[in-house]
Amino acid sequence: MHADGSSYSSELNALTLFKLMITFEKVMERFRNQESRQSHMVVQYPFTIDMEKDNIQRLVRLKSNVTFLDIFSACQSRIHACFTFLALLDLIQGKSVIIVISEGFNNFYLTSVNTQAENAN
Numbered sequence: 001m002h003a004d005g006s007s008y009s010s011e012l013n014a015l016t017l018f019k020l021m022i023t024f025e026k027v028m029e030r031f032r033n034q035e036s037r038q039s040h041m042v043v044q045y046p047f048t049i050d051m052e053k054d055n056i057q058r059l060v061r062l063k064s065n066v067t068f069l070d071i072f073s074a075c076q077s078r079i080h081a082c083f084t085f086l087a088l089l090d091l092i093q094g095k096s097v098i099i100v101i102s103e104g105f106n107n108f109y110l111t112s113v114n115t116q117a118e119n120a121n
Contacts, residue, residue, distance in 0.1 A: 047080060052087035053096075056110075060097055065109040 055074070059066050071088065075081040088110075091097045101108045 045079060045083070047083055049083055049087045049090065052084045053091055056084070056088055056091055057096065057112075060110055060112045065100070065111055067109050071110070 056066075056071060059070060063070070072081055072084060075084055088097075092099060095113060097110045097112060099108055100111055
């Protein structure tokens with residue numbers, strides 16, 4: 001660009017209605033694409049892993065042998081089941097509950113550490 005603005009004026013002289021329409025279409029397309037972009041929403045679920053851990057521990061205290069069906073039957077959605085499963089893994093890792101494997105295919109249940117110790121004696 002020259003100091004006298006001659007480059008700017010030459011661009012204005014080369015400007016046509018066609019170029020303006022093409023530019024306008026590009027701008028409108030950009031707006032349409034912005035509207036159709038995916039937006040992500042953070043959702044606060046009505047349950048937490050700690051709440052699910054408490055529920056599992058309550059079930060194990062009430063019933064000596066708790067099946068997975070007993071635990072997951074209260075789940076309201078797949079996300080709720082994921083929270084419950086993560087809580088279960090945390091309890092097993094913390095040795096608050098124990099998985100007992102019985103005879104047969106997929107035959108296992110949960111029990112508390114105290115119940116397992118009493119059965120061993």
